[in-house]
Structures are given as structure tokens and as C-alpha cells.
Amino acid sequence: MRRGAIVPRPETLAAGGPALSELLAALPVGILVIDPDRRIARVNAACEQLLNLSERVLVGQRLDDLLALPGPARARRDGHALAAFDVEIETSRGARVRVDYLEALLADHAGWRVITLHHAATPRAMGVSPGRDAGARAAVGAAAMLAHEIKNPLSGIRGAAQLLEGGEGAADLTSLIVTEVDRIAALIDGMQDFSDTTPLELTSENIYPLLDHARRVARAGFARDVAIDERFDPSLPPVLVNRDALLQVVINLLKNACEAVAGQVEPRILLTTAYRQGVAIDAGPDKPRRALPIELAVIDNGPGAPPDIAELLFDPFVSGRPEGKGLGLALVDKLVRAMGGIVQYAREGSPEATVLRVRLARGAAA
Numbered sequence: 001m002r003r004g005a006i007v008p009r010p011e012t013l014a015a016g017g018p019a020l021s022e023l024l025a026a027l028p029v030g031i032l033v034i035d036p037d038r039r040i041a042r043v044n045a046a047c048e049q050l051l052n053l054s055e056r057v058l059v060g061q062r063l064d065d066l067l068a069l070p071g072p073a074r075a076r077r078d079g080h081a082l083a084a085f086d087v088e089i090e091t092s093r094g095a096r097v098r099v100d101y102l103e104a105l106l107a108d109h110a111g112w113r114v115i116t117l118h119h120a121a122t123p124r125a126m127g128v129s130p131g132r133d134a135g136a137r138a139a140v141g142a143a144a145m146l147a148h149e150i151k152n153p154l155s156g157i158r159g160a161a162q163l164l165e166g167g168e169g170a171a172d173l174t175s176l177i178v179t180e181v182d183r184i185a186a187l188i189d190g191m192q193d194f195s196d197t198t199p200l201e202l203t204s205e206n207i208y209p210l211l212d213h214a215r216r217v218a219r220a221g222f223a224r225d226v227a228i229d230e231r232f233d234p235s236l237p238p239v240l241v242n243r244d245a246l247l248q249v250v251i252n253l254l255k256n257a258c259e260a261v262a263g264q265v266e267p268r269i270l271l272t273t274a275y276r277q278g279v280a281i282d283a284g285p286d287k288p289r290r291a292l293p294i295e296l297a298v299i300d301n302g303p304g305a306p307p308d309i310a311e312l313l314f315d316p317f318v319s320g321r322p323e324g325k326g327l328g329l330a331l332v333d334k335l336v337r338a339m340g341g342i343v344q345y346a347r348e349g350s351p352e353a354t355v356l357r358v359r360l361a362r363g364a365a366a
Contacts, residue, residue, distance in 0.1 A: 024042075024044050025044050025045055026289070027044055027046060028046055028282055029046055029116050029117070029118050030043075030044065030046045030047035030049075030050040030051070030099075030116065030117035030118070030119075031043065031044045031046070031047055031114065031115070031116055031117075032047055032058075032063070032114070032115040032116075032117070033112070033113075033114055033115075034063055034112065034113045034114070034115060035111070035112060036110065036111025036112060037062070037111075038062055038063045038064060039060060039061065039062055039063070040058050040059055040060065040061055040062075040063055040066070041059065042059065043055050043058050043059065045278055045279075045280050045289065047117060048278045048279060049278075049279050049280065049281065050097060050099070050117055050119060051067075051091055051095070051097070051117075052091070052093075052095055052276075052357075053066075053091060053093070054276065054277055054278050055278055056277075063115075065092065066091065066092050067089055067090070067091055067092070068089060068090040068091075069089055069101070082101070082102070082103040083100075083101070083102045083103075084100075084101040084102075086098060086099075086100065087099065087100075087101055089101065089117070093348070093349075094348045094349045094350055094352075095346055095348045096346070096347065096348070097119065097346075098119070099117045099118060099119060100116075100117070100118040101115070101116075101117060102115070102116045102118075103115045104116075199338070200242040200245055200335075200338045200339060201242060202240050202241060202242055202339060202340070203240070203241070203242070203243070203363070204238040204239070204240055204363025204364045204365075205238060205239055205240075205241055205243060205246075205363060206238060207236060207238075207239045207241075207246075207273065207294070207296070208232065208236075210241075210243060210246055210247055210250070211230075211232075211250060211271065211273075211296075213247060214247055214250035214251050214254065215228055215230075215250075215254070215271065217251055218251060218254040218255070218258070222254075222255050222258050223254060223255075223258045223269070225267075226258050226261060226267045226268070226269055227267070227268050227269065228254070228269045228270075228271060229268065229269070229270045229271070230270075230271050230272070231270060231271075231272040231273075232271075232272065232273045233273050233274050233275055235275070236273050236274075236275055236294065237275070237294075237362055237363070237365065238362070238363035238364065238365065239294045239360050239361070239362065239363050240339070240340065240360065240361040240362065240363040240364075241339050241360060241363075242335075242338070242339055245335040245338065245339060246335075246339070248331070248335060249332050249335050249336060249343075249358065250271075250296070250298070252328045252329070252331060252332050253298040253332060253356050253358075254269065254271075254298060255328065256298075256328055256329060256356070257269045257298050257299075257300035257302070257354070257356070258300075260300050260302030260303070260304075260354060261300050261301055261302040262302075263302075263303075264301055264302060266301075267300075267301065267302075268300065268301050269298065269299065269300045270297075270298075270299040270300075270353075271296075271297075271298055271299075272295075272296070272297045272299065273294075273295065273296055273297075274295040274297075275293050275294065275295070276292075276293050276294075276295050276359075277293055278293075279291070279292050279293055279295075279359060280292060281342060281359075290340060290361065291361065291362065292340075292341055292342065292359035292360060292361055293359075293361075293362055294359065294360040294361065294362055295357060295358070295359055295360075296357070296358040296359075296360065297355055297356065297357045297358070298355075298356045299353050299354065299355050299356075300353060300354050301351075301353050301354075302354055303354075304347050304352070304354045305345065305354075310345065313329055313345050314329050314330055314332070314333035314343065314345075315330060329343075329356075332356075332358075336358055336360075339360060339361075340360070340361050341358060341359050341360040341361065342358075342359050343356065343357065343358045343359075344356070344357045344359070345357075
């Protein structure tokens with residue numbers, strides 16, 4: 001069975017109410033409709049977003065060729081329903097995602113079935129609130145970071161002041177005091193970025209001059225010894241962003257990538273853009289889904305985040321490096337959300353690479 005095999009019934013739930021096809025499209029859970037030949041007959045927008053694959057790619061393909069399913073789903077052919085929770089599936093393009101996988105038969109349609117995929121990115125231990133656990137972890141991280149980062153320069157300032165009192169090497173000691181005070185000020189400035197709740201002014205922009213500027217800033221400083229390649233979609237339409245915020249996002253992502261590849265023999269970073277039709281997110285109660293077709297990705301060949309913090313990577317004060325403060329990616333997440341978008345982390349491809357993917361709304365045509 002190919003695309004269009006299922007024709008939605010025209011009836012609505014009530015006069016003037018939504019059609020069943022509209023309800024399917026609006027569901028926040030990924031839906032795959034599978035025909036008797038195990039080909040994908042229909043998907044909804046949530047499934048496209050979850051798998052990072054468009055309906056055009058999915059429909060008509062054999063399920064087993066497109067997705068590496070959890071073990072029970074691969075072995076099950078006895079016509080029964082199946083549920084597998086917190087399992088990993090992999091697409092034919094190498095992307096991995098943890099989901100709750102439920103497969104059910106369609107009554108009165110022999111061989112047809114519906115698969116639902118619900119994102120299971122957060123561990124759900126019995127009796128533990130994921131949000132509360134992440135908040136507690138961030139608070140503990142904040143306390144530890146502040147104690148370490150502020151105590152050290154204050155100790156240096158105190159020692160310099162004591163020596164300065166003796167009158168020897170005054171110039172060097174005053175320079176040390178100024179440097180350490182500046183370091184404290186920079187740390188506090190970085191934390192204050194999170195307290196700024198002023199709405200960003202968004203405009204339609206050509207993304208490429210902004211990306212070129214961010215790349216030149218990186219190449220002139222922290223990325224001087226790292227190759228930054230580009231793979232751009234030349235037909236990309238304008239994007240709805242705040243210029244300064246997007247520059248900061250891209251520079252932070254490039255800096256994060258440079259730090260991640262520091263130990264690689266041949267460190268490489270790839271900056272990509274793409275247009276993903278059909279990608280949308282839930283904009284909140286009583287609001288239509290927000291389309292986010294513009295994709296910007298920073299890809300590096302580093303080892304990726306440690307598994308125990310990968311799901312908390314965008315929380316403040318969570319870092320995989322001993323010297324990291326855990327502020328860079330948290331600020332990226334805050335700025336991207338302020339522009340109406342989302343940022344995602346993944347390990348994809350063969351060999352595996354780290355992908356930090358930003359999804360943004362399309363701007364108005366010039």
C-alpha cells in the first residue's frame with residue numbers, strides 16, 4: 001500500500017467540529033499507520049518531528065527498512081498488540097531516540113496496525129519527579145560552581161592586598177587584583193543573562209551573513225586551529241530571529257564544538273542548514289502548532305556528552321568537563337526559546353558525531 005491508501009472519513013465529531021484527519025495531525029504523540037505489507041501508510045506531524053524525517057520520506061517505505069525497532073517489535077509477528085517502554089529506536093539515517101513504543105491492531109482491517117511513539121527522554125524512576133530532580137541538580141551545581149569560582153579569585157585578591165600593604169611589587173599586585181575582579185564580574189554577568197526576561201525583538205533575516213560573521217569570529221579566536229566546513233541549503237528562506245541572539249547562539253555552539261573536539265587527531269566541525277517541511281511544535285493550550293522548518297546544525301566529531309548528563313545538557317550548571325561552568329548551552333537554550341524555536345542534542349551517523357540542532361520559524365519574504 002502506498003501513500004494515500006487510507007482516506008479519512010469526512011465526518012466530524014460534531015457539527016462544525018474537527019475532522020478525524022485533523023485530530024490525527026494535532027496529536028502530540030508520534031503516530032505511524034502500517035499496512036499489511038508493513039509499509040508506512042500515514043504519519044502525523046509529531047512523528048515527523050520525533051524521527052526528524054518528513055512524511056515524503058516515510059510514507060511508502062517498509063517499516064523494517066526505515067527504523068531499527070526494539071527487539072520485541074522485530075520478533076513479534078503473531079498478530080498481537082505490543083508495548084515496550086523506554087526503548088531505543090534508530091532511523092536509517094543513524095539518528096537514535098528513546099521512546100515508549102506501542103503497537104496496536106486496527107479492528108476490522110486485517111493486517112493493519114497503528115504504532116505510537118512517545119518521547120522518553122527523561123528517566124521516570126518510580127516516585128521521582130524528573131523536573132524536580134533536574135532542578136535540584138541545577139541548584140546543587142550552582143552552589144558548587146559559585147563556591148569554587150568566586151572563592152578562588154577572592155582568595156587571590158586577599159593575598160595580593162596583604163602583599164600590597166608591604167609596598168613591594170605594587171604594580172604587579174594591583175594588576176592581579178584588577179584581573180581577578182574582572183573575572184568575578186564576567187562570571188556574574190554570565191549568570192545575569194538568565195535573569196533577563198525582556199522579550200526579544202524578532203525580524204526576518206537572511207541567515208547566511210549572520211553565520212558567516214559567527215564563523216569569522218570563531219576562526220579568529222577559539223577555532224583558529226579547527227576546520228569549520230559548511231553544508232548550506234542555498235534556497236533557504238528568511239528566518240525569524242533576533243540578530244544578536246542568533247549570533248550568540250551560533251558562537252556558543254561553535255565554541256562548545258571546539259572544546260568537544262580538542263582531543264581528536266583530526267578535529268572537524270560542520271555547520272549546516274536545511275529546510276524541513278512539516279516540523280512543528282506544540283505552542284501551548286488553545287494555540288495552533290508552531291511550524292519550525294528552518295534547521296541550523298553544528299556537528300562535531302568529538303566524543304559527545306557523558307550518558308548520565310546527556311538528557312540534562314541544557315540545564316544550567318550541568319557540564320561534562322571538569323572545568324566547565326554549564327552556562328553556554330543553557331544560554332543557547334534560553335535564547336533559542338526566546339526566538340520561538342527549540343534546540344536539540346543527538347548522536348548520529350556512522351561514525352557517530354555530535355549534532356546540536358536549532359529549529360527556528362520562517363520569516364516573511366522580502
